[in-house]
Amino acid sequence: MERKYTILAVLLIILAFGLVILPKKKEQNEIDPKALLSSVVEKSRYLSVDLVTHRIIENDPTLLLIDLRPADQFKLFALPGAVNILPDSLLAATTLELMNQPGKDKVLLANSDLISEKAWLIATRSSVTRIYVMKGGMNEWFNTIIKEKPLNSAASSSDLDLVSFRNAARQFFVGASETANTPEKSKVKEKVQVIRKAPEASSGGGC
């Protein structure tokens, strides 16, 4: 091998060895204030109730619902798969371990946005990634998905699609014969068959 390549090879080995012997940095547990401000201003943390419902029905394995309501309300009614975590135990080691699960989208929900927003801020400051807020909370979910709304005669096709989805979702959660007045019985037992789409090309490498 040529001399210049030998020198380059030695240089790479030295650089790689440098990585091994460098003193380990203390892990930064809190997000940089600028990055936090940027996240707060950005609205991408909000997921609509329709989107969350769609992912629940699809049995999305990457979805982790974190219900922040009091335990008695959670026992009365909860979304399928949701785990109940009280706001005062957000920083507990077990909670952080749960929220730091790789590959999971953590969606916070409470009755409204107030507690979810606070929890989101605390979790984001603790460097938890892929954490979202279900916009409007359970109140919005109930009003949108469970309560039937009359359809405007001038509704567009996308509105019709949305209403059709919500009707199907309502049946999924409360059953075909149930009405909007009986949400307590809406714990889901049935399973839906997931039809996965082919994954879109993502930013994979390769030659």
Add this chain to the structure above:
Amino acid sequence: MIGPIISSGIISPAWDNIFAVLLGMGFGFALESSGFSSSRKIIGTFFGYDFVVVKVFFTAAIVASIGLLYLSYFGLVDFSQLYIQPTFLTSAIVGGIIMGIGFAMGGFCPGTSLAAIGVGRIDGLVFFGGMFMGVFLFSESFSLFENMFYSGSQGAKMINEAFGISPELFTFFLVLAAVGMFFGAAWVQKKVKKVEY
């Protein structure tokens, strides 16, 4: 691709596509200047008369690994923001075998066939046409392969985690392996009859 820079607010997301084009051009230029637009050069790896493909890709891997780890150490890249392609073992193995056969038969891989088209090579164009047909047929018959495609799911797994060592130590071993391979390839190349092309 450029998640850490954009999500940390250093660069606006509006630059995303611009960067994609610039990086693509740089990648294409690197492929062409390394001689990857020649199928005979690429196929040399399988016959032992030219190992430039292995050398270039191994060099790219170790330079990128070392660079990323140093950037992360100095706080310039947030590792948690990097996109890691999820691993599906079965489809990775089957896809790897098919790609390997295609690589050996055609003398190109997807990127190098485009580099070959860029310099006007007909064989690159034919290869790309075949690849496009393969992608089309696979997409149309995806339901037949769906179960196999999603089996062996490992999630976004890092190889150093699988070995239970730090990324720094894994990179060090990777560099040693790469350097060993460089010398080994040079030795094999000396032993094999030279091919003029």
